[in-house]
Amino acid sequence: MNLKTTASRESRLVGGHRLCPGCGLGAIVRQILNSVDDPIVVVNATGCLEICTSAFPQTSWKTPWIHSLFENTAAVASGIDAARKSFLRKKKLSGRAKKLKIVAFAGDGGTVDIGLQALSGALERGTDFTFICLDNEGYMNTGYQRSSASPLGAATSTSPAGKILAGKQTPRKDILKIVAAHGIPFAAQSTPAHHLDLISKAKKAIETPGPTFLNVFSPCPTNWKSPPALGMEICRNAVETNFWPLVEVENGKWKINSAPKSRAPIDKFLAEQKRFRHLLDPENAKLKNNLQKEVDEKFATICKLAALG
Numbered sequence: 001m002n003l004k005t006t007a008s009r010e011s012r013l014v015g016g017h018r019l020c021p022g023c024g025l026g027a028i029v030r031q032i033l034n035s036v037d038d039p040i041v042v043v044n045a046t047g048c049l050e051i052c053t054s055a056f057p058q059t060s061w062k063t064p065w066i067h068s069l070f071e072n073t074a075a076v077a078s079g080i081d082a083a084r085k086s087f088l089r090k091k092k093l094s095g096r097a098k099k100l101k102i103v104a105f106a107g108d109g110g111t112v113d114i115g116l117q118a119l120s121g122a123l124e125r126g127t128d129f130t131f132i133c134l135d136n137e138g139y140m141n142t143g144y145q146r147s148s149a150s151p152l153g154a155a156t157s158t159s160p161a162g163k164i165l166a167g168k169q170t171p172r173k174d175i176l177k178i179v180a181a182h183g184i185p186f187a188a189q190s191t192p193a194h195h196l197d198l199i200s201k202a203k204k205a206i207e208t209p210g211p212t213f214l215n216v217f218s219p220c221p222t223n224w225k226s227p228p229a230l231g232m233e234i235c236r237n238a239v240e241t242n243f244w245p246l247v248e249v250e251n252g253k254w255k256i257n258s259a260p261k262s263r264a265p266i267d268k269f270l271a272e273q274k275r276f277r278h279l280l281d282p283e284n285a286k287l288k289n290n291l292q293k294e295v296d297e298k299f300a301t302i303c304k305l306a307a308l309g
Contacts, residue, residue, distance in 0.1 A: 006199055009034045010062070012042075017060040018052040022228025024218035024235070025049045025134055027192040029105065032132060032214070033063065035202035038099040041080060042066070045073040045106035045115065048141040048220075049134060070106075070114040074122035077104045077129045085128075101206050102129035108149035109139045112175045123182040123211045130205045130212045133175060136220040144223035148173040151243075152291045153279050156223075161278040166287050171294050179213045180249040187213040188248035193235035197246055197257055204250075217244045225274030234272055241269045242299040247306075254305035263299075266292045 012033040019026050025048060033040060041064040044050045050067055053060040068076040080102050087093045093100070106115055111133040119131060138156055139145040146156040152171045155161035159168040180187045186208045190198040198216065205212035217238055219231030226234060238244035241264045246257040266288065270276035279288040 003196065003199070006031075006034050009037065012040065012061065012063040013053065014060050014062055016058065018055065019048070020052075020220075020222045020228070022219060022221040022226075022231045023048070024136070024192050024216075024220070024231055025052075028132075028134060028198070028216050028218055031192060031195055031198050032202040032206075032216075033103070035199045036101065036206050038101050038206070039063075039096055040101045040103050040206075043068050043073055043077045043080065043102065043104040043129075045104070045110035046070050046141075047107040047110055047134070048136075049105055049107070051141055068104075070110040072118050073104050073106045073110055073115050074118040074127070074129075074131060077102050077131070078122050078125065078127045081127050081129055103206060104129060104131045105134055106131070107140070108133060108135045108137060108175075109147045111135075112149045112173045112178075113147050116178075119179075120182065123179065123184050123213075127211050128209055130202075130214065133213070133215045134218045135175075135215055136218040136223070137172070138220075138223060140220050140223050144220075149175065152294060153276065153284070153287050155275045155278060166278050166284045167275075174298065176213075176215050176247070176249070179215075180252075180254075182211075183252065184211045184213065185209070186248070186250050187215075189215045189217075189244065190246055191217040191235035191239065191244060192219075193232040194239065194246060194258070201248060223275070226272050230272050234269070237264070237269045237272075240264045241266050241295065243269050243295050245299055245302060247302055254302060254308070256302065256306050263296075266295060 011030050013029045045068050137150050138147050144156050145158040146168050149172050150168050153167045155167040161167040176189050188201040221228040240260045248255050
């Protein structure tokens, strides 16, 4: 991937939006949409990205864009794919329009919870699109309610850390494995701090025929209660602790793109986020150790899958 070429392309998401300082969404979207030169139509689920970039009568989008509901993003993309294929059959598309790509953006709530049924159906049908999960680990635009992507122990507005419970009591749903189990051509995981990794995976996903998927770690300083300037550092810490490994699954074969030479303890990832500060207290050591165990076991499973490939 030529970073100079990618950076020189006109951004399809421009300034003037209302995203919070330090939010990862803007950087993620710009990197993904600039990874290819082909025309793109964007399907955008309800959520922070939609609300903050399209407040009527302004918009930050410089590409065709449609707002969908939480639950039907993949269904809307499927309809666009059907229309595109019909126009191609009838020879109603010409020039660059023949290369039109469909990219859908949804948060973890609109992917792993509310939108999972429509996503699974689109993957099974073979819809030709790329679905991007912008994973900030909760329902952020409504005040950080827990989602099934929220980590074990995370304090949210619906799983607060207090005297009875120390945050969310169940592990996060592994959406990458769920999506990969559909047997799609390409699925991957990345962060905006690892820009070459993200851009190269986005390019591969968008240019690969059929359904493809990216799960991208997205810092949310407002609800993680972390310093806005440390978003990219938290992304790197997520990778260095194996909390968020950089992996891809291409035609069923798992590959670890980059792994730390020595896995850092989970404390390094937790330290800058006040949503986890209770886990660093001695009385919650068991829950923190359970989170560490979960991270280690999931990464060991990925290593086994990669070895089989």
